[in-house]
Amino acid sequence: EAQVTQNPRYLITVTGKKLTVTCSQNMNHEYMSWYRQDPGLGLRQIYYSMNVEVTDKGDVPEGYKVSRKEKRNFPLILESPSPNQTSLYFCASSLGREGLGNEQFFGPGTRLTVL
Amino acid sequence: LAKTTQPISMDSYEGQEVNITCSHNNIATNDYITWYQQFPSQGPRFIIQGYKTKVTNEVASLFIPADRKSSTLSLPRVSLSDTAVYYCLVGVLYSGNTPLVFGKGTRLSVIA
Numbered sequence: 001e002a003q004v005t006q007n008p009r010y011l012i013t014v015t016g017k018k019l020t021v022t023c024s025q026n027m028n029h030e031y032m033s034w035y036r037q038d039p040g041l042g043l044r045q046i047y048y049s050m051n052v053e054v055t056d057k058g059d060v061p062e063g064y065k066v067s068r069k070e071k072r073n074f075p076l077i078l079e080s081p082s083p084n085q086t087s088l089y090f091c092a093s094s095l096g097r098e099g100l101g102n103e104q105f106f107g108p109g110t111r112l113t114v115l
Numbered sequence: 116l117a118k119t120t121q122p123i124s125m126d127s128y129e130g131q132e133v134n135i136t137c138s139h140n141n142i143a144t145n146d147y148i149t150w151y152q153q154f155p156s157q158g159p160r161f162i163i164q165g166y167k168t169k170v171t172n173e174v175a176s177l178f179i180p181a182d183r184k185s186s187t188l189s190l191p192r193v194s195l196s197d198t199a200v201y202y203c204l205v206g207v208l209y210s211g212n213t214p215l216v217f218g219k220g221t222r223l224s225v226i227a
Contacts (some may be wrong), residue, residue, distance in 0.1 A: 004158075033215070035217070040219070042202070042217050042218050042219040042220055043159065043217035044217070045215055045216070045217075048215075050208075058215075059162065059216065088156070090159070092158070092159075096208040100165055100206060101123070102147050102149040102206065102207060102208050103161045103164060104159075104161065104208075105161070106159050106160070107158055108158060
């Protein structure tokens with residue numbers, strides 16, 4: 001089944017404790033992206049990657065890191081989480097090729113709480 | 116960066132056609148217009164996308180005027196299960212160095 005998976009689905013942590021949220025897709029997509037969603041603010045893009053070893057900042061990259069060492073994986077790293085990073089996080093992937101528009105496939109989400 | 120403006124919320128009765136309009140005055144030549152649907156605590160789901168004129172699939176139609184400064188998502192004969200938030204997204208993934216902006220979406224409530 002074609003899908004985007006995220007782990008963990010739920011995470012409660014404390015300020016300053018480094019964490020990684022994994023994202024993996026099995027569709028051989030070139031484009032991958034991370035979003036956060038907060039009440040009243042809609043979806044905001046954190047980082048995206050056009051291909052392996054190519055990453056770019058989205059709208060709200062502060063406090064986050066990403067890496068794209070393999071095509072299928074795009075982990076989101078919070079080196080020193082703070083309470084304002086409490087949010088619902090979504091990973092997405094897409095073919096990302098010219099002429100194919102913007103269809104993105106989203107993962108189920110990771111609900112992160114930073115105390 | 117093409118910014119979008121949508122109504123915050125809409126109500127509709129079951130069986131009616133619903134039209135949600137999105138304004139995007141500074142759309143770029145290469146930008147696509149894409150609509151997503153999101154249910155609570157789930158990831159957004161792609162509905163439809165277009166570049167110009169009209170696009171129709173099994174769930175919706177998308178109308179784009181010649182100037183492309185707005186677009187209208189049309190949902191025929193909505194049901195209770197269409198209650199969700201709908202996002203209009205303008206841009207193109209492959210252009211690189213341009214983040215995509217989803218905006219705040221339109222909350223559609225379908226009433227029996």
